[in-house]
Amino acid sequence: MPHFTPTMPDVSVLMVAHDAEKTVRRAVESIQNQTLRNLELIVVDAGSSDSTLRQLETMSERDIRVEVVRAGACSRQEGLDLALERARGTYLAVMDPDAVMRPTMLSAMLALASDKSLDLVIGGFTLALSDRGTPLGERAVATEDVSYPTQHDFRADSWRLLSSGQLLPASAKLFSRAWVTSCGARFSADPQTDHAFVAGVLRDVERVGVLSGECCRVERALVPPRRIGGVPNSYLRLEREHNVLLGLYRHWGLDGDAASMGTLQNRYVEQLVACVEEVCGSRAGSSAAEQRRVVSAMLGTEHARLAVSVARPMGSHVRSMLVPIRSQNVALVCAQARLLSLLWHGRATDMVPDLFV
Known part of the structure; x- marks a missing residue:
């Protein structure tokens, strides 16, 4: 694998990690092993108290496409905004430390975005849930390939993507950084989820496409209710x-x-x-x-x-x-x-x- 720092990466991957020592290495390696090489990973450590930061810095030393930011105690949304500010890629992707990208995810999304001049590509994902170590099952969330010819066509069909669960997550998406900048979307618009950020991107977006199949796998542990x-x-x-x-x-x-x-x-x-x-x-x-x-x-x-x-x-x-x-x-x-x-x-x-x- 060539290790270099592209001055103009095709894709900037944004990640926030906190006490994720059991999964973060696999997540980062799935990005490093993408068939798309011209990328950067900006991972913000949000004050981890376990070995997460040490693992990240070791991987960064071996692959200078990986930038580690020590942010101290901060929320996931604040960390993603910090990573967004540092991003240089033409496109943006969001990744969590408990997820794994398919090897061709970014190259396939980029090919569709470039071919159709899209501002947003929506992919599918597999969700695997667990509760205190006990698996609760998996669910594949995906639809067929489609490129919407007009803004109206996308809006009129968006209910299908909302119903399937694909419309709102930032995961399994490729965003045009120029569009994100122009619409002023911020992750900290909602303190709990990425959905307000995505809604900000969607509000006036014009060119949208959907990539069939699951692009990544998310393994999520349920958290105690508050x-x-x-x-x-x-x-x-x-x-x-x-x-x-x-x-x-x-x-x-x-x-x-x-x-x-x-x-x-x-x-x-x-x-x-x-x-x-x-x-x-x-x-x-x-x-x-x-x-x-x-x-x-x-x-x-x-x-x-x-x-x-x-x-x-x-x-x-x-x-x-x-x-x-x-x-x-x-x-x-x-x-x-x-x-x-x-x-x-x-x-x-x-x-x-x-x-x-």
Whole structure:
């Protein structure tokens, strides 16, 4: 492998690592072994306390395409913004230390982007989830090749990509750096996910293509749920992200489009049910009265009332919760959620995949 520092790399890969000593070497090696050689990797160490930084610096010494940035304690989103500021590539890709790129991922994406003069290439991925070391299953998220001839064609078809889980993650995508710069997208627009960054890129993007198949594999461990005032952090993220999506589709003039709005409402209900289970499940750790209070507040919002009235979710698990939710029978909702959380434990791969990517 030629080791050199390109003055104008075709692709800058952005990564943030924190205490990732078990997976980071494999992730970096999957980038180093890409069939595309003219690339750079900018990896920000976010204050690791294990051997992550030492591993990264050793790999950087052997391959000067790898730049390691010591950022100290910072969030993933802050670290990605820092890496973005240092990027020099014509295109950008985002990689996590628990993911592995297929060897041809970047070359295939770059070929499509160059051939069609695209601002954005969307690929597929495999999501493998685990909970405290126990595998929960895998899910392939991919669609067929397509290059949208117009901005309108992409917008009108974006609901399919949102439904599959491919639209919002920054992973398995190739972004034109010039376009990212011109639209001012920043990862720190949302403190928890890359989705607001991607929404900023999507807002006025014109030239988009989709590459068939899975470009990378993401092996994600579930993290313990957090709550703010008894409300799951996942629910606060849901409300924030739903507002972003509504604003995006309104900007596109698709707030009256049945397919687009149906997908948004289905997605909201699927995540809402997951949040209810988080509050009422076997590991909730709160009193029944507190569970009813939190669930009642979540079900009583304008977003929830509209979504459950029109949603047609595919999964039987979510559909089984619709009747008690629509009737606003909070006690029954909580009881049903407790039962389902026991019967369906380990069904995480049936949920919206971009919750985890």
